[in-house]
Amino acid sequence: xxxAPRPPAVTVVGIGADGWPGLALASQDALRGAEVIIGGxxxxxxxxxxxxxxxxxxxxxLRPAVPGLLAAHAGRxxxxxxSGDPFFHGIGRALxxxxxxxxxxxxxxxxxxxxxxxxxxxxxxxxxxxTLVGRPAARLAAALHDGRxxxxxxTGADTPAEVAALLRxxxxxxTRMRVLAQLxxxxxxHVDGTADTWDTDAACAVDPLNVIALDCRRAPGALRLSAAxxxxxxxxxxxxxxxxxxxxxxxxxxxxxxxxxLLWDIGGGSGSIAIEWMRTHPSCRAVTVExxxxxxxxxxxxxxxxxxxxxxxxRGAAPExxxxxxxxxxxxxxxxxxxxxxxxxxxxxxxxxxxxxxxTVTLESEALLAERYRALGGELVRLAVAHAVPVxxxxxxxxxxxxxxxxxxxxxxxx
Numbered sequence: 001x002x003x004a005p006r007p008p009a010v011t012v013v014g015i016g017a018d019g020w021p022g023l024a025l026a027s028q029d030a031l032r033g034a035e036v037i038i039g040g041x042x043x044x045x046x047x048x049x050x051x052x053x054x055x056x057x058x059x060x061x062l063r064p065a066v067p068g069l070l071a072a073h074a075g076r077x078x079x080x081x082x083s084g085d086p087f088f089h090g091i092g093r094a095l096x097x098x099x100x101x102x103x104x105x106x107x108x109x110x111x112x113x114x115x116x117x118x119x120x121x122x123x124x125x126x127x128x129x130x131t132l133v134g135r136p137a138a139r140l141a142a143a144l145h146d147g148r149x150x151x152x153x154x155t156g157a158d159t160p161a162e163v164a165a166l167l168r169x170x171x172x173x174x175t176r177m178r179v180l181a182q183l184x185x186x187x188x189x190h191v192d193g194t195a196d197t198w199d200t201d202a203a204c205a206v207d208p209l210n211v212i213a214l215d216c217r218r219a220p221g222a223l224r225l226s227a228a229x230x231x232x233x234x235x236x237x238x239x240x241x242x243x244x245x246x247x248x249x250x251x252x253x254x255x256x257x258x259x260x261x262l263l264w265d266i267g268g269g270s271g272s273i274a275i276e277w278m279r280t281h282p283s284c285r286a287v288t289v290e291x292x293x294x295x296x297x298x299x300x301x302x303x304x305x306x307x308x309x310x311x312x313x314x315r316g317a318a319p320e321x322x323x324x325x326x327x328x329x330x331x332x333x334x335x336x337x338x339x340x341x342x343x344x345x346x347x348x349x350x351x352x353x354x355x356x357x358x359x360t361v362t363l364e365s366e367a368l369l370a371e372r373y374r375a376l377g378g379e380l381v382r383l384a385v386a387h388a389v390p391v392x393x394x395x396x397x398x399x400x401x402x403x404x405x406x407x408x409x410x411x412x413x414x415x
Contacts, residue, residue: 011079012086014109017185019046027107036073039081084111115183116211142307152212167195171222176215181207229276241269246385254357254407259283264328267335271299278308291317319345333358337365350410357407369406378408
């Protein structure tokens with residue numbers, strides 16, 4: 001006989017700016033019956049006196065406090081308040097990670113994105129969403145494309161001015177900005193403008209509970225950055241240590257990034273391979289290892305400018321600097337191939353199915369790659385690029401140094 005399932009330990013109730021009147025009856029009943037109600041101070045203040053449970057505000061920082069608060073109230077009827085949909089950039093993930101989905105009863109409310117799209121007439125499925133809650137504004141840069149519609153989840157009243165400044169800096173000053181505050185509440189208010197003309201005094205008057213809608217428009221003459229690998233070389237600050245555009249595109253194709261995967265970029269130079277790996281999907285992660293302090297700082301600036309500030313820069317020489325790093329899904333070696341033990345350390349770090357790509361322009365490193373190609377297979381190619389340049393009154397080809405590239409997928413151990 002199958003035992004009856006245990007009742008959920010926690011009820012998660014989504015609530016909007018419209019507060020108690022906007023809740024469904026099931027959500028209201030759950031809050032009335034709770035012995036403990038956990039939520040943000042603003043959310044708790046929206047509840048009427050008929051919700052008689054003990055009210056517990058979340059401390060800051062929130063995430064580390066979740067296990068202790070749940071343990072302190074174990075065995076009681078607990079309700080947790082969430083902003084809108086608990087599983088859309090909300091507390092739902094932390095609760096599911098801690099308790100498991102089976103322990104939760106979730107009563108969602110429309111998210112701020114649903115409200116915003118309803119006000120704007122934007123299809124939700126065609127609208128990009130970037131959250132800046134607890135994250136640097138620089139991550140917005142990776143989502144900017146001419147004609148794209150974006151919703152930015154704001155940290156507070158200062159976020160619109162910060163977003164406007166970033167848009168101007170990245171060449172998107174003509175972008176129309178609409179700040180939608182207190183969505184769904186009687187106090188709902190919209191502020192309209194452009195990044196170029198954004199009035200910081202007006203921005204300061206915006207309610208902290210806001211979403212920013214962007215109709216992205218690139219300024220005339222601003223550098224166009226594609227969603228595909230192979231950004232223009234001038235998108236990077238560099239000292240010449242840069243995997244050039246066409247070779248970079250071929251290298252990213254060989255590395256084959258997929259959502260959630262981690263790259264090791266060995267000999268980061270200007271950080272271009274790691275940066276474009278991370279730009280392929282918001283969940284892609286990368287660690288770049290660079291021994292030169294000036295270049296390491298330059299990589300950090302490039303990652304910030306190009307919208308992937310989460311790129312981890314490790315200053316040090318490989319293979320020693322690889323110790324303790326999380327296991328990669330792919331490894332790119334752009335320098336130092338002849339350093340003893342480097343290639344073996346990178347290969348050993350990969351699990352079966354992991355990819356390794358190495359580029360070189362020297363005969364010594366090319367010989368090493370040819371040796372590994374004979375032992376392990378994969379693909380060995382030579383990439384040659386020539387650019388048309390003036391030759392007197394005519395035009396001719398100028399050949400760049402050819403790049404030898406070895407790419408291989410690990411199927412077993414190094415013999």
